[in-house]
Amino acid sequence: MKLVIIGGDAAGMSAASRTKRLDPAAEVVVIEQTRDVSYSACGMPYNIADPARLMDDLIVRPVEEFQQKMGIQVMTGHRVQSIDPLERMVSAVGPEGKEIDVPYDNLLIATGARPIIPDLPGFDLPGVLALKSLSQGRAIKDYLNTHAVKQVAIIGMGYIGLEMCEAFSNLGLAVTMIKPNPDLLPWMPREMAATVAQELKDNYIRIDAGNTIQAIESTKGRLKVRGDRDAHQADMVLVAVGVRPNSELAANAGLALGPAGAVAVDHGLRTSDQSIFAAGDCADAFHVVTGEKTWIPLALRANRAGWAVADQVCGNGTMLPGIAGTTVFKVFDLEVARTGLNKKEARRAGFEPVEVTITTRSRAHAHPGSTSIQVHMVADQKSGRLLGAQMVGKEGAAHRINAAAVALHGQMTVAQFLQCDLSYAPPFGPVWDPLLTAANQLIKKL
Amino acid sequence: MKLVIIGGDAAGMSAASRTKRLDPAAEVVVIEQTRDVSYSACGMPYNIADPARLMDDLIVRPVEEFQQKMGIQVMTGHRVQSIDPLERMVSAVGPEGKEIDVPYDNLLIATGARPIIPDLPGFDLPGVLALKSLSQGRAIKDYLNTHAVKQVAIIGMGYIGLEMCEAFSNLGLAVTMIKPNPDLLPWMPREMAATVAQELKDNYIRIDAGNTIQAIESTKGRLKVRGDRDAHQADMVLVAVGVRPNSELAANAGLALGPAGAVAVDHGLRTSDQSIFAAGDCADAFHVVTGEKTWIPLALRANRAGWAVADQVCGNGTMLPGIAGTTVFKVFDLEVARTGLNKKEARRAGFEPVEVTITTRSRAHAHPGSTSIQVHMVADQKSGRLLGAQMVGKEGAAHRINAAAVALHGQMTVAQFLQCDLSYAPPFGPVWDPLLTAANQLIKKL
Numbered sequence A, B: 001m002k003l004v005i006i007g008g009d010a011a012g013m014s015a016a017s018r019t020k021r022l023d024p025a026a027e028v029v030v031i032e033q034t035r036d037v038s039y040s041a042c043g044m045p046y047n048i049a050d051p052a053r054l055m056d057d058l059i060v061r062p063v064e065e066f067q068q069k070m071g072i073q074v075m076t077g078h079r080v081q082s083i084d085p086l087e088r089m090v091s092a093v094g095p096e097g098k099e100i101d102v103p104y105d106n107l108l109i110a111t112g113a114r115p116i117i118p119d120l121p122g123f124d125l126p127g128v129l130a131l132k133s134l135s136q137g138r139a140i141k142d143y144l145n146t147h148a149v150k151q152v153a154i155i156g157m158g159y160i161g162l163e164m165c166e167a168f169s170n171l172g173l174a175v176t177m178i179k180p181n182p183d184l185l186p187w188m189p190r191e192m193a194a195t196v197a198q199e200l201k202d203n204y205i206r207i208d209a210g211n212t213i214q215a216i217e218s219t220k221g222r223l224k225v226r227g228d229r230d231a232h233q234a235d236m237v238l239v240a241v242g243v244r245p246n247s248e249l250a251a252n253a254g255l256a257l258g259p260a261g262a263v264a265v266d267h268g269l270r271t272s273d274q275s276i277f278a279a280g281d282c283a284d285a286f287h288v289v290t291g292e293k294t295w296i297p298l299a300l301r302a303n304r305a306g307w308a309v310a311d312q313v314c315g316n317g318t319m320l321p322g323i324a325g326t327t328v329f330k331v332f333d334l335e336v337a338r339t340g341l342n343k344k345e346a347r348r349a350g351f352e353p354v355e356v357t358i359t360t361r362s363r364a365h366a367h368p369g370s371t372s373i374q375v376h377m378v379a380d381q382k383s384g385r386l387l388g389a390q391m392v393g394k395e396g397a398a399h400r401i402n403a404a405a406v407a408l409h410g411q412m413t414v415a416q417f418l419q420c421d422l423s424y425a426p427p428f429g430p431v432w433d434p435l436l437t438a439a440n441q442l443i444k445k446l
Helices: A010-022 A042-050 A065-068 A134-146 A159-170 A191-203 A248-252 A299-313 A343-348 A401-409 A414-418 A436-443 B010-022 B043-050 B063-069 B134-146 B159-170 B191-203 B246-250 B298-313 B343-348 B400-407 B414-418 B435-441
Strands: A002-008 A027-032 A073-076 A080-084 A089-093 A099-103 A106-109 A113-115 A151-155 A174-179 A207-211 A213-219 A221-225 A231-234 A235-237 A244-247 A274-279 A329-330 A334-339 A353-361 A372-379 A386-393 B001-004 B027-032 B071-077 B081-082 B089-093 B099-103 B106-109 B112-115 B151-155 B176-181 B206-209 B213-219 B221-229 B230-232 B237-239 B244-247 B276-278 B327-332 B334-340 B355-359 B372-380 B385-393
Touching: A002 A010, A002 A099, A010 A065, A010 A099, A010 A106, A010 A299, A042 A134, A065 A073, A080 A248, A089 A235, A089 B343, A106 A299, A134 A235, A151 A159, A151 B298, A159 A174, A159 A235, A159 A329, A174 A231, A191 A207, A191 A248, A191 A329, A191 A334, A191 A353, A191 A372, A191 A386, A221 A235, A221 A386, A274 A299, A334 A401, A343 A372, A353 A436, A353 B334, A372 A401, A386 A436, A401 A414, A414 A436, A436 B276, B001 B010, B001 B099, B001 B327, B010 B027, B010 B063, B010 B106, B010 B298, B027 B151, B043 B134, B043 B159, B063 B071, B063 B400, B081 B246, B099 B334, B106 B298, B151 B159, B151 B230, B159 B176, B159 B327, B176 B230, B191 B206, B191 B327, B191 B355, B191 B372, B221 B237, B230 B327, B276 B298, B327 B343, B327 B385, B334 B400, B343 B385, B355 B435, B372 B435, B385 B400, B385 B435, B400 B414, B414 B435
Parallel strands: A002 A027, A002 A106, A027 A073, A106 A274, A151 A174, A151 A235, A174 A207, B001 B027, B001 B106, B027 B071, B106 B276, B151 B176, B151 B237, B176 B206
Antiparallel strands: A080 A089, A089 A099, A113 A244, A213 A221, A221 A231, A329 A334, A334 A386, A353 A372, A372 A386, B081 B089, B089 B099, B112 B244, B213 B221, B221 B230, B327 B334, B334 B385, B355 B372, B372 B385
């Protein structure tokens, strides 16, 4: 069995390694357009924040290890041009322009996602950078090392923008965040987004929300982000308005696409062609709450899907139930976490959403060091089902959210979740965990 | 409707308050033998650790508030002598020895638990103290304030012993922990108990495990804990060998008892007498994993059961599914957490337990500040069901355990739990949450 994998990051290398473990006789070829495989992309903001660290710290396993120890053929610097599903053949171009055809029994498309770069003037200027691949991480780090950067403008306010905001701030840079939507974190209730906004202000971050970017200009060796309302000078601009799936190869091969143009896959990660799988940020997924297709590119899903593809090609029919969209990120001293649907998404999915937002404490009554923690929870009026939760606080949000995530996987009602026996000790929380307090308020509305 | 409640702590006052909220016309009488109601008992070790704090900081609501604002009659200093289920009457003795009979429509027994004091010589000496009630907490604090205590011996090594060990150590006292069982934390895998032992040693705690206490002696103004192997001098001795339910009143009234002699209750907290409920540390509970009765006295359960009794007497048939036995405690810089069954308990309950213990990291690959985290997980060979989990680490155990607890409530298999979409960001954990890594190892054995 010959498995060819396009893309050597989380999904691709997980699939490659596990296939070789399960079936040492399998031939596994990874075709990667950059020179990097198997790195911790999510670690880049923290790496950039520390000038003493090399970007290569984030490489989990070097290419040599995959090749020599694990017997995986890794073709870095090779860019796949096309897939021929009938011939079961991939055509790639090597570093010196040499074309090569690679036949496969099974193919995994693990091409990931790329930052969206608005089609506006100046987004191709030097110093206008984005962050998704390790090479883009190196480019940011190199730019900081070789230019007198004092001011950074970040366009967009998703979690990459927010993590990078903290990273730049830790480097002593002045940061301005600019976004067209006047609401910060529009997927979040306003009172919780306000907590995040306050944390940014407390850390001297300038926020310009509601300013639609028109262009980036280069003036006297500096950059200027020009919006319809205000302009901001900067020495460097980070474009972080979102990512899109790298699904062109799949689309050109005639494979079906799903939400956001991601490659459509079934619970076994198979595309519309039975010999072709897709996994990671380029592929869609089922949402465990709605049962419908969704596209939420996340690292755990990429790793898990890579493993599942290995199981599939080795004859073990692992099916992935889907994702809950559980995410967490750090913004200075705040932990921001979510799982499942917010009210708007719930309504769109056909539920009758009821929601509650509470503020409680991170530790027990009278326990020193206690801080505020906000919890938002959404349920379905008809079925009583828990649909989603969000948390913001200085401690106790990042891991707590997982209890709600497991409840979503278990299709629990709020009443069932409310009865869960969660941990309690004064240094770690109130007797009633903040999630339970929220559930208790929410159930009154059902 | 007249609800009489014996015992004014977590379960009793939760029931009292909620009954008055649900039915303002209800007559609610609380009979409490001490002068304290509604306090955070679990906060006592942290209060004792801080000489600047008053023990009364732990009182959540004063008696006056219950009486005047909420219309609850609180009879402190009254000790119930007997319950007459036929006459629906409780007989109590007041502060000056005055007897009083209190009739009820519904009765709640919320008498809690008390420390086990071994029937050995010297356990009644001054300076030999235990910790469960607020008055016992005051006694410890008073003793420390009025005696030149430099050395403390703690008999027992449950979580109260361990929390108090940290408290005494924070006060600058030398602490020796003595227990007859040579295994520290015998409910825990040895390699994880060793982590706790190392943390104690790193904090200069002397551990004398495997020494069976014979007596406590008083010599020259000091105490001596004499075991069959060694003797330990101390200025104060804390007896923390466990607690037992205060179920004598119930037993004398002819009510059925359950495990450990706790008052037997159904899912609606009703005892074998339909007008009498029991809740909190004096009552038993169903275990959600085994479906069988168990006795695990915990604060959340006490509060929840108190609420459920209020719902019952106000005509709402809330049924509690049961407990998972989720507990967490802090030992110096360690978080120790568990939920569900360990292997021995699982075997006793008729499962075919399979277990795994892993060591992984608390944060992502290459993320600064990452520490070691151990996870133990137990599953049933026959059904594949997750039966229990334990965690020990310097960060990330206290809240993570809740994800496993919810899975136990959802009767999930390890395979189902393994598919849960848990949160990931480099500062908070590895891509595969430690619980998922453990589940992944465990599933290989199933």
